[in-house]
Amino acid sequence: MILGLSIIISACLFLGLSAYKAFQYAQMPLHGRMELYPVPLEKERHIYGGSYMEEPQWWSKPREISKTAELIDMLKEMLFIKKLFDHQRSLWWASYIFHLGIYFLIAWMLLLITGALTDLAGASVNAHQTLWTAFLYYLTIFTGLVGFAITTAGAALLLLRRIFDPVLKKYTTLQEYFNLVLLLAALLSGIIIWSPDLTFETARQVTADVMTLSVVPNTALVIHFILLEVTFIYIPLSKMSHYVGKYFSFHKVLWENEPNLNGSEMENKIKNALGNKVYTLWSAPHMQEPSAK
Amino acid sequence: MMKEKDLRPKELGRPAEQLIHLDQLMPLSFPYDQPGMETDFPAVKPEWQEKYCTSLDGCVAIDTLTRPKTEEEEKEFIQQFLSGLGKVFSDANNSVLQPLKLSFEYCAKCNTCSDACHVYKGSGENELYRPIFRSDVFRKIFNQYFTSGGKLKKKFIGADIEVNWETVARLGELAYRCNLCRRCAQTCPLGLDNSLFAKEIRKIFSQEMGIAPTPLHAKGTMLQLKTGSSTGIGKAAFLDMIEFLEEDIEDRIGRKVKIPIDKEGADILLSHNAGEFVAWPENPAAFAILFEEAGVDWTLSSEMLGYDSVNYGIWYDDAQAKKVALKQMKVAKELGVKRMVIGECGHAHKALGVVADRYVYPEEKIPVESWIPIMWELVRTGRLRFDPEKNNFPVTLHDPCNMVRQMGIVQPQRNILKVIAPQFREMTPHGVDNYCCGGGSGFAIMSSPNFGQFRDKVSARMKFDQILRAFSDTIIDKSIPKYVCAPCSNCKGTIREILSHYQATDKFNVRYGGLVDLMVNGLASIDKPYLEFLSDQQI
Ligand code: SF4
Ligand code: SF4
Numbered sequence: 001m002i003l004g005l006s007i008i009i010s011a012c013l014f015l016g017l018s019a020y021k022a023f024q025y026a027q028m029p030l031h032g033r034m035e036l037y038p039v040p041l042e043k044e045r046h047i048y049g050g051s052y053m054e055e056p057q058w059w060s061k062p063r064e065i066s067k068t069a070e071l072i073d074m075l076k077e078m079l080f081i082k083k084l085f086d087h088q089r090s091l092w093w094a095s096y097i098f099h100l101g102i103y104f105l106i107a108w109m110l111l112l113i114t115g116a117l118t119d120l121a122g123a124s125v126n127a128h129q130t131l132w133t134a135f136l137y138y139l140t141i142f143t144g145l146v147g148f149a150i151t152t153a154g155a156a157l158l159l160l161r162r163i164f165d166p167v168l169k170k171y172t173t174l175q176e177y178f179n180l181v182l183l184l185a186a187l188l189s190g191i192i193i194w195s196p197d198l199t200f201e202t203a204r205q206v207t208a209d210v211m212t213l214s215v216v217p218n219t220a221l222v223i224h225f226i227l228l229e230v231t232f233i234y235i236p237l238s239k240m241s242h243y244v245g246k247y248f249s250f251h252k253v254l255w256e257n258e259p260n261l262n263g264s265e266m267e268n269k270i271k272n273a274l275g276n277k278v279y280t281l282w283s284a285p286h287m288q289e290p291s292a293k
Numbered sequence: 294m295m296k297e298k299d300l301r302p303k304e305l306g307r308p309a310e311q312l313i314h315l316d317q318l319m320p321l322s323f324p325y326d327q328p329g330m331e332t333d334f335p336a337v338k339p340e341w342q343e344k345y346c347t348s349l350d351g352c353v354a355i356d357t358l359t360r361p362k363t364e365e366e367e368k369e370f371i372q373q374f375l376s377g378l379g380k381v382f383s384d385a386n387n388s389v390l391q392p393l394k395l396s397f398e399y400c401a402k403c404n405t406c407s408d409a410c411h412v413y414k415g416s417g418e419n420e421l422y423r424p425i426f427r428s429d430v431f432r433k434i435f436n437q438y439f440t441s442g443g444k445l446k447k448k449f450i451g452a453d454i455e456v457n458w459e460t461v462a463r464l465g466e467l468a469y470r471c472n473l474c475r476r477c478a479q480t481c482p483l484g485l486d487n488s489l490f491a492k493e494i495r496k497i498f499s500q501e502m503g504i505a506p507t508p509l510h511a512k513g514t515m516l517q518l519k520t521g522s523s524t525g526i527g528k529a530a531f532l533d534m535i536e537f538l539e540e541d542i543e544d545r546i547g548r549k550v551k552i553p554i555d556k557e558g559a560d561i562l563l564s565h566n567a568g569e570f571v572a573w574p575e576n577p578a579a580f581a582i583l584f585e586e587a588g589v590d591w592t593l594s595s596e597m598l599g600y601d602s603v604n605y606g607i608w609y610d611d612a613q614a615k616k617v618a619l620k621q622m623k624v625a626k627e628l629g630v631k632r633m634v635i636g637e638c639g640h641a642h643k644a645l646g647v648v649a650d651r652y653v654y655p656e657e658k659i660p661v662e663s664w665i666p667i668m669w670e671l672v673r674t675g676r677l678r679f680d681p682e683k684n685n686f687p688v689t690l691h692d693p694c695n696m697v698r699q700m701g702i703v704q705p706q707r708n709i710l711k712v713i714a715p716q717f718r719e720m721t722p723h724g725v726d727n728y729c730c731g732g733g734s735g736f737a738i739m740s741s742p743n744f745g746q747f748r749d750k751v752s753a754r755m756k757f758d759q760i761l762r763a764f765s766d767t768i769i770d771k772s773i774p775k776y777v778c779a780p781c782s783n784c785k786g787t788i789r790e791i792l793s794h795y796q797a798t799d800k801f802n803v804r805y806g807g808l809v810d811l812m813v814n815g816l817a818s819i820d821k822p823y824l825e826f827l828s829d830q831q832i
Contacts (some may be wrong), residue, residue: 028394029387033647034486036478037701037725049725051701053646056666057632077482084482088405095403095482170301170420171402171429173451242483245399249484253392257701262655270651273387280385283376284503286515287612 004213010229017236030273035257040073098154104147116208189224302429306460317417346462352747354469377501396485406477415754424487468494472733495609513605514613521597522567556592562630566638566782567601579809587676599624604644618649625659639693639781669705688714689763692727693781713815732787749794780808
């Protein structure tokens with residue numbers, strides 16, 4: 001019961017803490033404009049990095065924006081890590097298979113939950129019963145095998161690169177090594193637990209046991225669950241929560257070029273921001289003039 | 294002895310007369326790949342070592358950062374820095390909190406950004422100038438002093454730096470080894486921006502410790518706020534200069550052009566970097582010629598700050614930036630013009646067009662725009678007509694980071710060049726991927742005691758190499774003038790310095806100037822060449 005409950009709580013904490021992190025960033029005061037071109041929102045112009053400021057009297061013309069272009073750029077980054085691909089191909093291979101593997105493992109977990117629910121509903125997930133169960137059965141195997149293989153390989157390669165690359169190792173802190181070691185430990189313990197049954201029926205059964213709070217513990221499973229729980233809770237508290245940060249650094253900083261125009265939403269935001277009282281003051285002599293505050 | 298390439302951020306404060314030596318710079322392209330084409334760094338004078346912080350790389354950017362005489366002074370210096378560092382993540386810094394926190398927290402130390410940095414590359418990939426080196430020192434010091442936990446936790450998170458006077462002073466200097474060009478940020482897979490750390494360190498030094506390079510502060514924003522211009526030009530002198538400009542125009546092109554001053558309700562208030570009036574009067578003159586020919590309703594202002602668009606505050610001090618920008622906006626508002634147009638000055642574009650955009654409510658300001666789209670409109674609609682044969686020599690374009698990468702004004706200047714310059718060729722890379730000229734964020738105007746050497750040899754090295762590559766087909770032929778078009782006052786200043794440093798004008802006839810100068814030179818209605826170097830040269 002405790003084992004099932006703790007993994008559910010840690011998964012909820014993962015989601016809750018990630019959301020809280022996003023909330024904290026979203027609550028931060030309005031910052032000055034720091035856009036960096038190309039800004040994909042700029043319809044057509046984004047192809048060469050242009051902006052609305054290329055138009056004479058830009059403020060009197062309707063802004064031509066493209067949410068689709070923004071979405072495409074976002075997906076390129078999310079699904080392909082394009083900037084790393086473009087600018088550091090050698091690291092991209094390891095990073096990409098690692099991140100792609102995580103997507104596979106997320107899909108695998110969702111499939112396990114769906115499979116467990118299907119099992120609990122009485123329709124056994126196997127290759128023969130219905131199209132749906134066969135679909136679940138094979139997709140779970142596929143996502144699980146690929147997910148574990150490439151995520152683990154990616155994490156191991158990233159760790160090795162960090163240990164042996166003369167530049168990276170100069171900048172890597174103990175915590176940054178720990179992050180990769182923790183992920184590797186969680187992955188390897190998962191491989192140890194699930195590899196005896198590569199159809200993942202055991203995994204689906206344990207998932208169903210978690211959902212019904214009736215997990216039968218054994219040492220290996222307990223170790224895997226503890227590692228998984230620590231990982232779930234630790235990720236949003238560490239820089240591994242960059243899935244949150246990346247949204248803000250692109251959408252709210254580099255791609256945010258909204259001008260301050262009469263009647264605009266930005267005008268309201270600025271009114272609020274300018275109304276905020278500042279309590280901390282800088283100490284240099286020229287900062288003491290009233291106009292500096 | 295430790296090898297310089299093995300230098301790590303935690304060693305910034307280690308005892309050494311000079312942490313690194315700039316003796317293995319990036320090789321330059323032909324013909325500067327030949328022996329004897331470049332001089333070595335001049336030796337660091339003992340009196341500089343005694344007075345300033347030369348212990349970083351032998352160069353001095355902050356001439357107001359002097360060595361302490363007593364232990365108390367030393368302690369106070371460190372204390373002041375730490376006090377400022379604490380304020381960086383407080384409400385005193387609201388306008389940058391979110392981007393800064395993101396860059397502080399999320400760097401994956403993947404090192405993707407290094408290859409994007411022209412300072413790092415130009416230095417021959419010296420570890421000290423790797424974009425994350427500075428950021429990591431910042432992180433380490435912050436974590437050391439402002440995160441809870443014992444020794445073990447601090448070691449775990451990398452808070453393992455010894456903070457002494459040398460550490461802090463070198464970090465201050467190191468903040469002036471970044472041009473704030475943000476090219477590195479373009480390549481970061483996480484969208485992070487190392488230039489923020491350089492800027493924040495500069496701000497701590499200025500806003501908390503009262504230490505900033507004289508050309509930026511005492512003779513920069515302070516002088517501008519006092520006299521109206523960072524050049525020190527007052528209203529009377531400015532008006533004299535305008536008179537001189539009108540005479541000069543008549544001498545050059547035989548045409549009387551009246552430059553409108555303080556014309557109330559004009560469509561356009563044109564605001565120049567006042568350095569142009571002093572160093573390159575042909576540039577504001579060219580604007581006057583073009584606007585008059587096209588029949589534009591425009592004016593200059595003779596009010597304090599109205600005739601100087603610069604705002605050095607954006608490089609080192611947010612409060613100074615705001616004071617300057619608000620006064621500039623007030624001038625435009627009081628004159629009742631419809632729009633404010635920034636002339637050939639990149640950082641002024643960004644300061645008024647982007648940074649100051651959120652300083653005040655919309656009703657308190659006048660819309661701001663760049664001169665480039667307006668000029669392209671005048672060309673496109675035939676209000677300005679050209680004979681491109683007059684500009685039939687190799688021309689390349691430098692993209693000022695502030696206008697291009699940071700404002701997205703990319704195409705109109707190219708459209709103009711395609712009309713007026715038949716031998717226009719791009720640099721590689723160009724547009725939003727351009728390299729900084731090496732003079733960005735104040736370097737263009739910082740020369741003493743020996744910072745000019747750092748700029749010319751290191752930070753501007755990549756740009757010089759780009760210029761050489763852009764003209765590789767004709768560089769060796771001295772009879773052919775080659776024109777580097779730099780539509781920004783600071784970039785132009787830097788290019789002037791590098792052409793002089795490498796004797797590229799004397800040896801290879803490489804010239805430089807703005808875009809409007811080239812436009813006037815190509816005007817169909819003018820008989821004489823406008824570019825001086827063409828007067829005694831047959832194209
Ligand atoms: S902002 Fe420019 S100069 Fe500074 S570290 Fe980045 S690329 Fe280098
Ligand atoms: S590219 Fe971004 S994440 Fe990678 S080291 Fe540079 S700043 Fe950090």
